[in-house]
Amino acid sequence: MLIIDVAEHGRLRRPHRLALVAAGALLFVGCAPAASLTRTAGPIAEAAIESGPASTVLKDGDGPAVADVVGGETLSDGAAQAASRVVQAAPAEIVRAPVRIPKPAVPDGPRRVGLQAGHWRTGELPPELRRLEPQTGTSWGGYAEWQLNLDIANRVAAILRGQGFVVDVLPTLMPESYLADAFVALHADGDPNGVARGFKAAHGSRRGPYEDTLVQDIVDEYGAVTGLPHDEGGISRNMLSYYAFSYSRFPWAAAAHTPSAILEMGFMTSAADRVLLLQRPEVVARGVANGVLRFLEEVPGGMAFAEDIVLPPQPPRAPGPPPSGQAPVAGTPPRVG
Ligand SMILES: [Zn+2]
Numbered sequence: 204m205l206i207i208d209v210a211e212h213g214r215l216r217r218p219h220r221l222a223l224v225a226a227g228a229l230l231f232v233g234c235a236p237a238a239s240l241t242r243t244a245g246p247i248a249e250a251a252i253e254s255g256p257a258s259t260v261l262k263d264g265d266g267p268a269v270a271d272v273v274g275g276e277t278l279s280d281g282a283a284q285a286a287s288r289v290v291q292a293a294p295a296e297i298v299r300a301p302v303r304i305p306k307p308a309v310p311d312g313p314r315r316v317g318l319q320a321g322h323w324r325t326g327e328l329p330p331e332l333r334r335l336e337p338q339t340g341t342s343w344g345g346y347a348e349w350q351l352n353l354d355i356a357n358r359v360a361a362i363l364r365g366q367g368f369v370v371d372v373l374p375t376l377m378p379e380s381y382l383a384d385a386f387v388a389l390h391a392d393g394d395p396n397g398v399a400r401g402f403k404a405a406h407g408s409r410r411g412p413y414e415d416t417l418v419q420d421i422v423d424e425y426g427a428v429t430g431l432p433h434d435e436g437g438i439s440r441n442m443l444s445y446y447a448f449s450y451s452r453f454p455w456a457a458a459a460h461t462p463s464a465i466l467e468m469g470f471m472t473s474a475a476d477r478v479l480l481l482q483r484p485e486v487v488a489r490g491v492a493n494g495v496l497r498f499l500e501e502v503p504g505g506m507a508f509a510e511d512i513v514l515p516p517q518p519p520r521a522p523g524p525p526p527s528g529q530a531p532v533a534g535t536p537p538r539v540g
Pocket of ligand 1: 235236321322340341348389390391
């Protein structure tokens with residue numbers, strides 16, 4: 204699928220954030236890179252049961268890594284494709300099953316937090332993620348978003364380490380199947396009109412059960428500490444389908460059991476937001492840290508890893524070709540935006 208990279212620092216209101224343009228090209232606006240929206244052209248073998256923690260790379264959809272299963276038998280990719288054709292020919296036999304992601308083995312030791320400095324070290328990406336490379340995020344006055352994100356991440360890390368937590372400050376390239384008590388991707392927004400302002404947080408889909416709590420804790424604490432307005436209506440599809448949440452598509456993502464969120468800390472293009480983002484970064488960091496600390500208190504150590512994750516069956520894919528009319532591109536990397 205052709206993916207066009209334009210206006211990556213821009214901000215448009217929600218109806219304009221995702222626009223289908225000619226020949227199925229996808230046009231996105233916003234700073235958070237997202238997983239590609241490529242879809243398969245037709246139904247897949249529907250009985251899907253996941254085995255093993257989410258390190259398998261699949262080539263379609265945003266859902267969890269699944270092994271295509273027909274009649275309880277786990278199939279290879281090629282066999283699954285053949286089975287898919289059989290299933291399509293005999294839809295009455297389609298059985299769809301829940302997706303189970305086994306609980307991970309968690310090493311002993313201090314609790315761990317991952318803080319991603321958005322857009323940092325994008326030159327290190329493997330070919331599968333190379334399309335993220337030109338996504339440098341927003342900027343202001345020669346100060347790049349990644350610099351702000353990294354500064355805040357390091358400040359938050361210092362606070363959390365002072366509380367006894369192990370903290371990883373992570374670049375764009377995530378560790379494979381990253382496992383932690385909490386993971387927060389830090390970003391900042393841009394608006395070409397300089398009008399929009401405020402912060403917002405979101406999590407992905409088909410992941411563990413604690414991400415609503417993580418997002419709510421961050422929203423509450425970050426908002427209270429910084430006093431920035433909550434730009435909840437500005438949550439974009441780019442945030443919801445952030446590539447680091449898409450463990451089913453890429454190994455370089457947060458494991459399904461890792462409570463994960465993305466925080467857009469404010470608009471670098473807003474004079475009001477910059478008063479905090481650039482001039483009082485210690486306040487911004489305290490807001491993030493308080494949200495994470497509250498979450499770690501509410502979800503004690505081990506709780507997030509204590510159970511298998513069982514998800515509803517993958518929703519059926521709509522029959523027919525994808526919007527572009529083109530064959531889906533296996534392994535399409537995350538979009539640029
Ligand atoms: Zn960003």
